[in-house]
Amino acid sequence: MAAYLLCLTTGGGVPLFSRTKGEIKTLPFAVIGTLNGVHMFASTHNIELLATQTKDAKIAWKVCHGSITLILVTRDDGGSDACLRHLLAAVFDAMVLLVGLDDLINIKNVERLKRELKCCYKLIDCLLDQCNSQVFGDLTGAVDVVLGQENTLLQGALEGFVEYADSTYGCLLVRGKVAVATKKWWGLTGMELVLISLLVSTLPPGSSRDIPVFLPQGSPTVPHRLCTLQLTAGVEACVLCGPAPSLARLSDELARYWRPPYESVRSLAQLHPRNFSHHLRIDPNILGFVLVNTEAHRCLCSVQPRHEDSRREGSNLSYTRRRAILRSFYKHTIGHVYAPPRLKDDPNLGPTDDISERLLHRPQETYMLFDAYKCYSLQTAVYRLFVLYGAQIPHYALRSVTRKTLEILTKDKQVRL
Amino acid sequence: MFSSVSYQTGCQETHASKSGLNLMKFGEMLIQPGTLLQYDWYKSWEGRESLLSILHRNMHHRKLFGLLEEPLLPVQFSSSDVQYKIFVSGRSGVGKTSALAKLSGNEVPTMHSETPGIQTQVVYWPAKLVQTNKIVMFRLHFWDAGDAALKKFDHILPACKENADAVVFHFSFTDRGSFEDLPRHMARIVSPSDNTCKLVLGTKYDQLAHSDVTHQELREFEQQYKIPVLKIANIANYEQSELQTEVHEVAPVLNTLCEYLWRRDQVAAGVLQTERQTDEQRHSDEDQMVLYF
Ligand SMILES: Nc1nc2c(ncn2[C@@H]2O[C@H](COP(=O)(O)OP(=O)(O)OP(=O)(O)O)[C@@H](O)[C@H]2O)c(=O)[nH]1
Numbered sequence: 147m148a149a150y151l152l153c154l155t156t157g158g159g160v161p162l163f164s165r166t167k168g169e170i171k172t173l174p175f176a177v178i179g180t181l182n183g184v185h186m187f188a189s190t191h192n193i194e195l196l197a198t199q200t201k202d203a204k205i206a207w208k209v210c211h212g213s214i215t216l217i218l219v220t221r222d223d224g225g226s227d228a229c230l231r232h233l234l235a236a237v238f239d240a241m242v243l244l245v246g247l248d249d250l251i252n253i254k255n256v257e258r259l260k261r262e263l264k265c266c267y268k269l270i271d272c273l274l275d276q277c278n279s280q281v282f283g284d285l286t287g288a289v290d291v292v293l294g295q296e297n298t299l300l301q302g303a304l305e306g307f308v309e310y311a312d313s314t315y316g317c318l319l320v321r322g323k324v325a326v327a328t329k330k331w332w333g334l335t336g337m338e339l340v341l342i343s344l345l346v347s348t349l350p351p352g353s354s355r356d357i358p359v360f361l362p363q364g365s366p367t368v369p370h371r372l373c374t375l376q377l378t379a380g381v382e383a384c385v386l387c388g389p390a391p392s393l394a395r396l397s398d399e400l401a402r403y404w405r406p407p408y409e410s411v412r413s414l415a416q417l418h419p420r421n422f423s424h425h426l427r428i429d430p431n432i433l434g435f436v437l438v439n440t441e442a443h444r445c446l447c448s449v450q451p452r453h454e455d456s457r458r459e460g461s462n463l464s465y466t467r468r469r470a471i472l473r474s475f476y477k478h479t480i481g482h483v484y485a486p487p488r489l490k491d492d493p494n495l496g497p498t499d500d501i502s503e504r505l506l507h508r509p510q511e512t513y514m515l516f517d518a519y520k521c522y523s524l525q526t527a528v529y530r531l532f533v534l535y536g537a538q539i540p541h542y543a544l545r546s547v548t549r550k551t552l553e554i555l556t557k558d559k560q561v562r563l
Numbered sequence: 564m565f566s567s568v569s570y571q572t573g574c575q576e577t578h579a580s581k582s583g584l585n586l587m588k589f590g591e592m593l594i595q596p597g598t599l600l601q602y603d604w605y606k607s608w609e610g611r612e613s614l615l616s617i618l619h620r621n622m623h624h625r626k627l628f629g630l631l632e633e634p635l636l637p638v639q640f641s642s643s644d645v646q647y648k649i650f651v652s653g654r655s656g657v658g659k660t661s662a663l664a665k666l667s668g669n670e671v672p673t674m675h676s677e678t679p680g681i682q683t684q685v686v687y688w689p690a691k692l693v694q695t696n697k698i699v700m701f702r703l704h705f706w707d708a709g710d711a712a713l714k715k716f717d718h719i720l721p722a723c724k725e726n727a728d729a730v731v732f733h734f735s736f737t738d739r740g741s742f743e744d745l746p747r748h749m750a751r752i753v754s755p756s757d758n759t760c761k762l763v764l765g766t767k768y769d770q771l772a773h774s775d776v777t778h779q780e781l782r783e784f785e786q787q788y789k790i791p792v793l794k795i796a797n798i799a800n801y802e803q804s805e806l807q808t809e810v811h812e813v814a815p816v817l818n819t820l821c822e823y824l825w826r827r828d829q830v831a832a833g834v835l836q837t838e839r840q841t842d843e844q845r846h847s848d849e850d851q852m853v854l855y856f
Pocket residue numbers: 653654655656657658659660661662672673674675676677678708709710711766767768769770795796797798
């Protein structure tokens with residue numbers, strides 16, 4: 147999906163930065179001016195221009211706190227407006243995360259703000275570059291997790307370590323996916339959870355980090371320190387803390403808390419890329435799935451659900467392709483069939499093209515059939531499950547296998563999303 | 564929630580240099596490479612066996628160690644461990660994060676993305692001492708801070724400097740300004756009297772053709788400040804062969820760094836003398852040797 151993202155000051159229409167995705171020319175300055183111009187023209191007439199559509203592209207606008215205008219131009223991939231709005235909200239929150247709300251609202255010096263925003267590029271590019279992402283959190287607004295078995299030991303170690311850090315916010319990340327977290331960590335908003343995990347996985351690998359972050363909803367003007375410490379390849383202990391203790395102190399104390407459960411940490415690392423415990427077995431026709439817990443803001447995805455290579459089972463869909471199909475299925479379903487998750491700062495502004503808002507009932511299941519694969523989804527009060535099947539599964543089996551899968555993934559006593 | 568981290572907003576200039584240009588010697592003295600460590604040892608049989616502990620089985624890539632892990636040298640080699648903290652300093656975009664990726668055997672980023680805070684990396688390097696023939700496993704803990712973040716948030720510079728054994732100042736061969744700014748930059752970060760090792764690392768050495776810093780200038784810099792200038796090319800080398808792994812590219816930098824750190828420890832322990840001490844002796848003794856044991 148090729149895309150342009152433009153960021154301007156709302157007051158003066160001064161471009162702050164622009165990002166492009168895909169092999170496309172940069173937008174001429176005049177076009178940027180026009181895109182901003184129509185939006186300004188509308189707002190002088192008390193009209194909020196939200197989105198529009200050309201033959202093959204979609205354009206969406208978002209004004210954040212009356213000071214920053216974001217414009218997103220993407221190829222029309224059939225996704226709903228809800229997904230575009232979600233992406234724009236995520237981009238702004240990414241800016242808040244690393245720069246802080248104050249500097250975004252009170253723009254005293256545009257050149258300085260431009261320089262400050264540079265540190266967000268990587269995270270924003272990652273949000274735009276959806277298909278290459280290994281995770282689904284950016285799309286679902288629910289943070290990616292791994293479901294392991296030995297969680298009590300790890301939970302104990304985490305609680306102790308977080309307490310030492312004089313904090314209540316901490317988690318254990320396996321390649322950007324949450325394995326265990328403190329209660330407070332789960333109290334962060336879905337967007338905060340997703341952005342923090344994404345930030346950690348976009349940074350170059352390192353033994354430890356100490357990154358000042360502003361929580362977009364919880365603490366947008368007061369920074370905290372996000373400290374990450376690598377226990378073994380791919381596994382990082384993260385805490386959100388105040389001025390003390392220093393990163394050096396945290397490293398010094400690391401072994402005290404994490405040496406005892408070291409073997410569990412190692413086996414946790416092995417869960418990637420399947421992402422869920424090997425004792426849970428699901429139907430061999432399943433090539434991949436995304437399971438979202440909309441209440442807890444957690445999502446579990448896997449495109450390698452089988453131990454052995456499921457490509458041998460008559461499907462030649464690469465893992466990247468599986469991810470792309472699941473993303474596309476999700477984007478077609480949310481907004482068009484299922485109601486989109488509500489965004490905190492984005493009260494639903496009037497009608498959109500999203501069919502879900504015009505439906506008189508709440509659809510429970512939906513599916514799409516293609517020559518090479520089949521997609522089936524169902525939702526309950528809490529869960530939404532999207533499953534990708536190989537073509538060989540008979541149509542009539544889709545519903546029952548999908549229901550069974552939801553059962554397996556949510557009813558286990560030891561591991562549960 | 565909890566008390567906050569302080570940070571700068573608005574337009575004030577932080578870390579303005581209070582001390583003007585300081586032309587004192589920052590370093591203690593230059594060491595003739597190979598005086599304390601055997602630079603080519605890693606190519607020997609014993610050296611290669613030792614390198615195995617920090618390499619993957621295919622010998623092409625470095626093993627990456629979590630903070631709970633460490634390499635194991637073959638048991639028959641009697642060895643000791645030492646650890647050091649090294650602060651990596653320099654302008655934004657000069658190549659600190661890239662150099663760290665190169666030195667640690669990680670993938671080198673091709674695009675500049677500002678480091679939004681502190682990022683550290685542990686690098687293990689086995690080396691052999693000239694004097695005692697002992698093998699030492701150096702644990703080098705590098706601390707890299709994005710320059711913009713360092714200026715915006717007050718706690719970052721002190722955290723990086725605290726208990727640092729060495730500071731590696733970076734300049735880029737393609738940015739003359741970054742070279743000329745070194746003395747002022749060094750004066751902002753360290754004082755000539757403090758006990759840290761100081762080294763300079765020139766990045767983008769592969770772009771030497773576009774460089775306007777001459778070797779003569781580097782030599783003069785070394786002599787004036789008594790600080791060694793090292794060079795690095797933070798690019799993936801596609802011509803690696805069985806014997807010529809990425810480790811060979813970074814070995815000179817790591818060896819030099821370890822040699823200076825080792826010397827500092829020896830001076831502190833009273834085993835070696837500093838140049839100032841030796842200067843006094845030189846009046847009576849016209850010996851030209853650099854080091855006294
Ligand atoms: N050709 C070449 N490019 C390099 C070299 N070292 C760094 N670069 C490039 O220089 C740019 C900046 O590198 P970084 O390592 O991210 O810079 P930094 O010093 O960490 O910058 P801050 O985190 O902002 O303080 C990147 O685009 C690198 O690819 C080098 O030795 N050769």
